[in-house]
Amino acid sequence: MVVPEQPVVAGVDGSEGSVKAAYRAAAEASRRNTGLQLLIVNDDPARADHAEQVVRKIAAKCRVQTPDVVITAEVATGHPVEELVRRSAQAQLVVLGARGHGGFTDALLGGVSTGVATHAVCPVVVVREDIPITVGPVVVGVDESPCSLQALRFAYAEAARLHADLVVLQVWHEEGLLSAPLAPPDRDRVQHEVEQALEKQTAPLRAQYPQVATREVVQRGHPVSVLTDSARDARLLVVGHRGSGGFDGLFLGSVAAGVLHHATCPVAVVRSADGTG
Known part of the structure; x- marks a missing residue:
């Protein structure tokens, strides 16, 4: 079997959440015309035998769902975050469940999915077990940073x-937590300037x-609350x-982590091309 280069990689642990993530990964591989590597x-x-x-x-379940996709199944040894981040260097996309339940070293129990999402070389999609099927839009949060352009x-x-339709959302706020709220005329001016910049972007x-x-x-x-509220469906x-600009540096981990924790829809985390943001 010839495995396509740059596959979609799905980290699984046997939990229902990771199975749902595997289905999502298989569908992504089909749309991208590439293979799926289950890990x-x-x-x-x-x-080891049970893991196999x-x-x-x-893998058998995914082949039923997406018979057009070349699917490989593998058991690797090591630390889940380190191994999945390493695999991300040769992947188009990594897909993970948000939670596991006593799987292999609790591989996807929150911290690992967040760790992979914020360190992987390629984009990472984190899927929740209880997310209903939706026909809603894709929503993307942007600012003016390099990683924001990659996310866009x-x-x-x-x-x-x-x-799907696309909602491009930019959130702004007064600089600094102790800043006084802007007067209405200044608020309107900033709103207009951000709208113009977003249209240009x-x-x-x-x-x-x-x-x-x-x-x-x-x-x-606040970016986390606005993004999660706007992406409910x-x-x-x-x-x-990572980022700066309109989010005042809050994309440096905290917004992505907050969205991963609070969002009720699948979340994709995208790094800038050079990984620096």
Whole structure:
């Protein structure tokens, strides 16, 4: 079997959440015309045979769902975050469940999915077990940082693949936690300036993806609460994990981590091209 280069990688542990993530990963691989690599990271030799059975069972289920995708199943040894981050260097996308339940070294129990999402080389999608099927839009949070541009590009490409609308959301707030609220005229001025900047930022991608219906939203508030509220019915919420600009540096881990914790839809975390944000 010839495995396609740059596959979609799904980290699984046998939990229902990771099985749902595997289904999502298989669908992503089909849309991207690439392969799917299912991976369990196990550090207990006594459980090696069981790990093999689990990953092969999940692979069989995915083959039923997406028979057009070349699927490989593998058990690796090591630390889950380190191994998945290493695999991300050769992957188009990594897909994880948000939670596990006593799987292999609790591989996907919150901290690992967050750790992989904020350190992986490629974009990472984190899927919750209890997320209902939705036909809503893709929502992307942006500012003016390099990682924000990468997130915006990713969001447009995903919206095109999903035949979904795209909501581009920029959140702004007064500089610093102790700053006094702006007077209404100043608030209106900032709102207008941000709206103009956002329109300029999206213009090239609107032209590149004319089939994607785009709505731009500028809102004053806290990034995590505004993003999660706006994405309640979204198919996917896309964020960068480093940044500055409109989010006042809050994308340096805290916004991505907050969104991963609070969002009720799948979340994609995208790094800047050079990984520095």
